[in-house]
Amino acid sequence: MPNAFIRKLDGFERLHPDDRDWLLSISSHAKDVGADQDLLREGDNPENVHLILSGFAMRYKMTANGRRQIFAYLIPGDFCDLHVALLDKMDHSIGTLCPCQVVQLPRRVIVEMTERRPSLVRAVWMCSLVDGATLREWLLNIGQRSAPHRISHLFCELHERMKAVGLTEDGSFELPLTQSELGDTMGLSIVHVNRSLKELRDAGLVSLRNERIAIPDIHRLREYSDFDSSYLHLRWPVAANNSG
Amino acid sequence: MPNAFIRKLDGFERLHPDDRDWLLSISSHAKDVGADQDLLREGDNPENVHLILSGFAMRYKMTANGRRQIFAYLIPGDFCDLHVALLDKMDHSIGTLCPCQVVQLPRRVIVEMTERRPSLVRAVWMCSLVDGATLREWLLNIGQRSAPHRISHLFCELHERMKAVGLTEDGSFELPLTQSELGDTMGLSIVHVNRSLKELRDAGLVSLRNERIAIPDIHRLREYSDFDSSYLHLRWPVAANNSG
DNA sequence: CGACTTTTTGACCTAATTCAACTAATGTGG
DNA sequence: CCACATTAGTTGAATTAGGTCAAAAAGTCG
Numbered sequence: 001m002p003n004a005f006i007r008k009l010d011g012f013e014r015l016h017p018d019d020r021d022w023l024l025s026i027s028s029h030a031k032d033v034g035a036d037q038d039l040l041r042e043g044d045n046p047e048n049v050h051l052i053l054s055g056f057a058m059r060y061k062m063t064a065n066g067r068r069q070i071f072a073y074l075i076p077g078d079f080c081d082l083h084v085a086l087l088d089k090m091d092h093s094i095g096t097l098c099p100c101q102v103v104q105l106p107r108r109v110i111v112e113m114t115e116r117r118p119s120l121v122r123a124v125w126m127c128s129l130v131d132g133a134t135l136r137e138w139l140l141n142i143g144q145r146s147a148p149h150r151i152s153h154l155f156c157e158l159h160e161r162m163k164a165v166g167l168t169e170d171g172s173f174e175l176p177l178t179q180s181e182l183g184d185t186m187g188l189s190i191v192h193v194n195r196s197l198k199e200l201r202d203a204g205l206v207s208l209r210n211e212r213i214a215i216p217d218i219h220r221l222r223e224y225s226d227f228d229s230s231y232l233h234l235r236w237p238v239a240a241n242n243s244g
Numbered sequence: 245m246p247n248a249f250i251r252k253l254d255g256f257e258r259l260h261p262d263d264r265d266w267l268l269s270i271s272s273h274a275k276d277v278g279a280d281q282d283l284l285r286e287g288d289n290p291e292n293v294h295l296i297l298s299g300f301a302m303r304y305k306m307t308a309n310g311r312r313q314i315f316a317y318l319i320p321g322d323f324c325d326l327h328v329a330l331l332d333k334m335d336h337s338i339g340t341l342c343p344c345q346v347v348q349l350p351r352r353v354i355v356e357m358t359e360r361r362p363s364l365v366r367a368v369w370m371c372s373l374v375d376g377a378t379l380r381e382w383l384l385n386i387g388q389r390s391a392p393h394r395i396s397h398l399f400c401e402l403h404e405r406m407k408a409v410g411l412t413e414d415g416s417f418e419l420p421l422t423q424s425e426l427g428d429t430m431g432l433s434i435v436h437v438n439r440s441l442k443e444l445r446d447a448g449l450v451s452l453r454n455e456r457i458a459i460p461d462i463h464r465l466r467e468y469s470d471f472d473s474s475y476l477h478l479r480w481p482v483a484a485n486n487s488g
Numbered sequence: 489c490g491a492c493t494t495t496t497t498g499a500c501c502t503a504a505t506t507c508a509a510c511t512a513a514t515g516t517g518g
Numbered sequence: 519c520c521a522c523a524t525t526a527g528t529t530g531a532a533t534t535a536g537g538t539c540a541a542a543a544a545g546t547c548g
Contacts, residue, residue: 062255064470069384091475141432187387226308231335
């Protein structure tokens with residue numbers, strides 16, 4: 001089975017078998033990282049580019065008074081920091097949310113890729129565009145929607161992204177997030193996240209337990225959440241469920 | 245005097261005189277666009293890349309129930325849509341906030357640039373990284389800060405960006421935003437924006453009238469706002485005031 | 489088992505919203 | 519240049535979504 005990374009890129013642009021093999025080879029020496037570890041910290045000058053093969057990680061930043069904002073969840077197949085190759089200093093941190101398998105690529109591997117594998121460059125560039133679009137969608141989500149709608153919108157997005165890399169089973173997938181992390185993502189207090197989750201659960205829309213989320217009726221949840229997946233720019237947004 | 249665009253790129257990477265001349269030449273045929281006009285609309289397949297030479301524009305998107313979220317302000321020197329060159333469809337809209345001078349570049353001009361002017365490519369790539377970082381900062385701003393702090397943080401950012409393109413005079417610069425637009429930027433109601441502005445005004449931190457903002461003491465405002473400009477990645481973040 | 493973290497719930501508080509009215513600008517046609 | 523229409527800004531009162539504090543219940547893990 002191809003790994004999540006290959007599945008993801010393949011979702012943007014049909015990959016040549018050659019490129020698939022190359023991707024498989026670079027992702028063969030993954031490193032295990034425990035939960036709650038920083039892969040990169042604000043202020044660092046990153047040497048390597050990180051790629052998540054399994055597990056969940058996040059992009060985040062702290063404010064002066066100790067509050068945390070999570071900017072993105074990084075799921076299998078996601079590049080963490082390709083886009084900061086140019087920057088002298090990280091302007092945010094990246095940390096794991098659970099034990100992860102991470103590939104660390106020296107920057108020259110990326111340079112090599114840009115020179116020799118144009119179709120991959122295109123696919124990887126798309127990744128960064130989608131990251132930007134996702135960030136905009138989060139801003140809209142936090143800026144304009146009520147707590148339960150925000151949370152359910154996030155769940156719709158994660159479902160779509162997890163499905164795209166083959167990590168869903170029916171409407172269910174692994175989601176190792178605490179309510180505190182959800183709060184720091186949505187700009188909500190833990191207590192209010194808890195109450196909103198209860199509301200969603202009572203409405204039969206989603207249930208979240210044992211680090212796993214279950215969505216009985218994804219269409220109903222999407223409608224409830226005003227979710228339109230086009231910002232994810234997947235080629236097959238409504239593909240049949242490829243559970244693995 | 246070089247235009248805002250040249251100033252901005254020069255702030256990321258010292259430009260070759262050759263590249264400066266080329267930039268001047270492409271930005272010589274600007275088009276006048278009135279206020280409240282869409283340059284690009286969600287769903288469009290953009291043909292041209294837009295560059296703001298003067299005036300203010302915004303990136304935004306509407307929700308199903310008619311609410312608007314503004315994602316970014318585009319000020320002189322900003323590319324609107326370079327990053328979506330790859331996308332089939334715009335996932336958000338771009339509209340003017342006041343009369344603007346806009347350069348429309350056929351996509352091949354950008355292709356040409358990427359092939360012949362590597363130092364410009366680097367500078368332009370930096371622009372898109374900074375756009376991303378700015379978006380993250382807005383997310384943190386909306387997610388974690390109270391209304392008056394949010395608003396003042398935005399003002400600090402705009403001051404820094406306007407200063408970088410030589411459009412400030414002391415602590416004052418043109419800011420043609422209505423309170424309604426500010427609200428749709430910050431996820432706040434018009435009424436609350438109004439009250440927050442009054443609070444800032446009464447505290448002597450900022451005053452906004454006649455489409456112009458005045459900041460008597462920028463250091464005080466920055467401290468109040470927990471503003472750290474490093475996410476803007478300017479080479480000379482505390483440069484002397486280059487008013488024009 | 490005991491220590492610790494996460495989830496859940498209740499009571500109370502406050503930041504922000506909504507509704508509504510009124511004032512101050514800005515603009516337009518005669 | 520004024521009368522009128524329209525948009526933008528301001529303020530008050532009532533309401534509500536969400537936050538804070540606190541403590542109990544339920545998981546997790548050495």
